[in-house]
Amino acid sequence: MFAQPDLEARLKAEARRLGFVACGIARADAVPEAGRRLHDWIAEGAHGSMDWMAARAEQRAAPTALWPEARSAILLGLSYAPATDPRALEGEAGIGRISVYAQGQDYHDVVKRGLKALARWLVAEAGGDLKLFVDTAPVMEKPLAQAAGIGWQGKHTNLLSRDHGNWLFLGAILTTLDLAPDRPGEDHCGSCDACQRACPTEAFPAPYRLDARRCISYLTIEHKGPIPEEFRDAIGNRIYGCDDCLAACPWNKFADAAEANLAFHGRAELAAPELADLLALDDAGFRQVFAGSPIKRIGRDRMVRNALIAAGNSGLAALIPPVTVLVSDADTVVAEAAAWALDKLSASRRKPEDAGTDQ
Template sequence: MKVKAAELGFAACGIARADAAPRSAERLRQWLGEGMHGDMIWMEAREHHRGSPSGLWPEVRSVISLGMSYAPAVDPLALADEGGVGRISVYAQGGDYHDVVKKALKALARWLVTEAAGDLKVFVDTAPVMEKPLAEAAGVGWQGKHTNLVSRSDGSWLFLGAIYTTLDLTPDPPATDTCGSCDACQRACPTDAFPAPYRLDARRCISYLTIEHAGPIPVEFRAAIGNRIYGCDDCLAVCPWNKFAASAAANLAFAPRAELAVPELADLLALDDAGFRQVFAGSPIKRIGRDRMVRNAAIAAGNSGDKALVRPLTKLLSDEGVVVREAAGWALDRLSLS
């Protein structure tokens, strides 16, 4: 199966028993109870499904965990000081990983049914599945201090998918946490989103604020956002294990599109709904909608020090979107002081 998975583009494949991550439900319950999920109400709405594989599908016996590499060819932090452009997280600069990973998962599932029968279900990201603890249990990698999966061979750059099956498959040994005393990811976070190693407060995370959060971004985080307009790679990019991740192993579907690798803030500020849909067609960014993207671009513009952005920001003061108008006003005030 692992050979077939590699043929389909997966860089990692491991097997775990369905009950191999017994503490996941408890940890999820504690995290939700502390409100660290912010506005992500869907996390708590399906907590009972998310806590364990059997909570979602009682018949499941084994979990096949798979990872597809999106290791970048260039430093994700390279544009940090480029005020006139926005920074988009590496994972969103190419094709939509949901489509790419799910297509490969379905192909592997079809092969598995042919070879061994059994019932199965495939999942990638949007389902109530705890992909990271299951991937750790299956030996794919371990959850690092930044709470994301870390692989010895692929660093922090893996898209995860899972296949639940009624088959009793031989499990792989679980991964060993080798973060050691390293705290590079903790120190790299611009908004101090890690109250402790292995714990994330999403309400302070730039990825959450720019993607999941629909309202105005809290003022206390805006300067720290810098020119990040969709997600943040800082805690991932500084992980020492990335030195083993080869960009040549990344799926070509995730290669950066030119317009998303170095997007001009002025162009983003001018987007209407139709323009947004055109620019971000086939991208995971499309799901946040035009207003959220322009809101993010306005905040980045306010941090840019670029007075040439005053004109497009001024036009947004009469925008139909409340969050857009508010962010534009803040950005103009900030630029007037720079």
């Protein structure tokens, strides 16, 4: 189905009115190389225990494999640019660090609301069939966003924009309409390797390649079992995700925190949570604290596991009692992490008032 003249310009204006800071259009079949890279990445085992990546790899390889009738892909970006450096709490021993993207409302819900509103407008204006996607479906938004001209995939594999840095949530609308595509985004990383050098666990075997098995975001969010001991010290006080490679990018100097969607402004209780409070969480308490947050999907056990790793790294003797309680936790992964943390805290014997001075 062919679109009417000037539809693309009006579409982008409507997207901006709805709060999207970026909107671009690509052909649905614009990124065949992305599917090949995906298959190679999975073959290397770099996806770790994310079996869902391999299970739907054929559909994920291309939008037209998922929906053969799709002709165009509309890519949208919502800003979540932080007002302060996400690394500022690195030396705060008793505090847990939560990735910027997860400190506000669940981005799945916020982006989808915007996509639905834009989809209603598009159908009313031009008809056609369409499907909406926000991260949870087998659609590779980042290469599509580059094809649509929103930005480019940087050396840390995340999408980069000259206007918004790497602080963008992405959503996609596939449609049967034939829309005029935008020029693809060009790579502007140059010789910079700041993101590669910033990674605490050396998760980038090469520029533009990520080994998820070494990534703190994967280890604290997607990985369900015990966190490998080789990475525990490097995790520091990170309890959900990691922003280090993102925060290191020089392009962020152009990101404007004032453009960030209000829904993503950090909740006070998630900006700098006390480890002692997290260690005391039961299932009901976890659900209450993280209601409406993307963090809720990992459940109490993984969050407490992560908090125990941070507690072990803290050197705070005051955390020994709550850690000791968790050594006998019903969840074996939590109990193992507690035993590790207790051994490390007992060995350090650091006084609470001294903690954090040499982190």
